[in-house]
Amino acid sequence: MSNTSWIENKLKENGCKLTEQRRLIIKFFEAEPGHYTAQEVFEKVKGICSKINFSTIYRNLELLCNMGIIKKLDIESGISHYELNKPGHHHHVVCKGCGDMKEIDICPCETIANKELKAMGFQATEHKFEIYGYCRNCSKK
Amino acid sequence: MSNTSWIENKLKENGCKLTEQRRLIIKFFEAEPGHYTAQEVFEKVKGICSKINFSTIYRNLELLCNMGIIKKLDIESGISHYELNKPGHHHHVVCKGCGDMKEIDICPCETIANKELKAMGFQATEHKFEIYGYCRNCSKK
DNA sequence: ATTCATTTTGCAAGTCATTTGCATTTACAT
C-alpha cells in the first residue's frame, strides 16, 4: 500500500485489474523516465516476469494511452515510442545518428498558428513538433 | 519533347531510365498535387498501366525521395504519405476525422528553437510540425 | 536498326511491428 502510484489508483477507478504484468509495465515507466519502444518495454519486463507475452505489452500500452497515462510518439523511424504523459506538454529533439530523444519545452503552436487555423475553420486538438538532426556526440563524429 | 518535366530531366541526368511506370508515377504527382499513400499512387497508376506492381511503386517512391523530388510524410496514422517536394517548405494540418491534410506556410522552427538547440549542442537538419484536429466539415458533425 | 550492358520490373516470398481469436488463467467483489 505504501508504493501504490497514482497510476494504479487511476486504473482501479476505471475498473481495471492490477495484474503483475500491468504493475511491472507501469513501474518501469515510473522508475526509468524516457521514451521506449514496445520491444524495450517487453525486454525490461521480461527480465522480472519471464512469462510475459508481447501481446500483453501492446494491449497494456494501448490501454495506458487511452487513459492518458502514457503517450505514443510516432517519430520518423516508423517504430512507436511510448513515454509517461507528464503534465505540461513538450516536444522532442531527435538525433538521426543515435536515435536519442531529448525533450524541449518550446511549443510553437499557440503563439503562431491560432489565427490561421481559425481562418481555415480548423479545430486543433493536438500537434506534433519534432526537430531532427545530430546531437552533440553524433555531430562530432 | 513538349511535356518533358524537370523531374524527368533530373532523372536522366542521374542515369535513371524513363520507364512507363516511372513516368506515370511522376505524372500523377504533377497532375494532382496532394499527399498520397503508396496505395493511392498504386491504384491511380494501375488504372493506366494495369500490370504495374506494388514493389515498383515503393521502389520509385524511395528513389524520388532520395533525389529530393518527392517528400515522405510520416503522420500519426502510421501510413506514409508522399507529396511533391515544392521549394519553400511547409507543414500540415491533419484532420482526425476524414484524414484530410492541408498545408500551412507557418514554420515555427527558426524563430523559436534556435538558441535552445545551440545551447544543447544540437545540429538541426530538419523538423516536423503537424497540427491534428477537426476540419470545418468534420467539426460540424 | 541491332546489339548489349545495365537498369528496372513483376512476381513471390520474406520482414517486422502490431493485432486478433480463443481457450485458459487471474483478480477481486460477493
Next chain:
DNA sequence: ATGTAAATGCAAATGACTTGCAAAATGAAT
C-alpha cells in the same frame, strides 16, 4: 470459497513495406 468479468499467453493473422531473382525494357554504342 465462489463466480464472473477482465486479462493473459499462445499462435496465427494482418498490413505496410522490402528483397531476391529471373525476365523484360531502356538507351548508349555500334
